[in-house]
Amino acid sequence: MQKSMRQRSLEKYDKMIAYAERQPQKECPDHIRMTKEISLTWYADSCPYCQKFVVSDCRNCPLLYGEFDDDTYETRHCCRGLWTKMDSAKTWKTWLRYANLIRKYIEDPELFNSNWHKYFTKSGKEK
DSSP states (O other), X not given: OOOOHHHHHHHHHHHHHHHHHTSOTTXXXXXXXXXXXXXXXXXXXXXXXXXXXXXXXXXXXXTEEEOOTTOOGGGEEEGGGHHHHXXXXXXXXXXXHHHHHHHHHHHOHHXXXXXXXXXXXXXXXXX
């Protein structure tokens, strides 16, 4: 039986998280080294969802959060903006925090959104 995109994405995040946990936590995340060592990265070329939906500007991607009202990227965010925070993390420790939240989001976006207040304030700042 073929694995779903969700299953493949969760497995990808499990592998990336395990890799990141072995890195010196105060060092800067390095997607190039990660790619060389485990053949995965947090960019679109390793994401089953991106591989399917990026050709349509991410329309209909179940991980996309936001509106398409004005067709600008400012109103749309992958994984509720968590991917951008993970990508700009300055340490592996911070990267891990966001990667784990993204994993929860992938697991069940509706449940994650209903529990958003557990992780962030109303203004979007992390608790």
